[in-house]
Amino acid sequence: MIVIAILAALGFIAAIIALLIYNNLIRLLVRSESAWSDIEALLKMRHDMVPNLLETVKDYASD
Numbered sequence: 001m002i003v004i005a006i007l008a009a010l011g012f013i014a015a016i017i018a019l020l021i022y023n024n025l026i027r028l029l030v031r032s033e034s035a036w037s038d039i040e041a042l043l044k045m046r047h048d049m050v051p052n053l054l055e056t057v058k059d060y061a062s063d
Helices: 002-062
Strands: none
């Protein structure tokens, strides 16, 4: 009887630890996807600013 109670307690503890590890991995995945999304947004913003920069350089070069 005591052995069953100990095994049940160990199983419960193992399940809690597995749940905590899983939640941590999901949190890291979400943070990683968010960081890549931020990088993509910045790269798009830079790409969109190139024509404005070229136009500005042409204006100064023509003066």
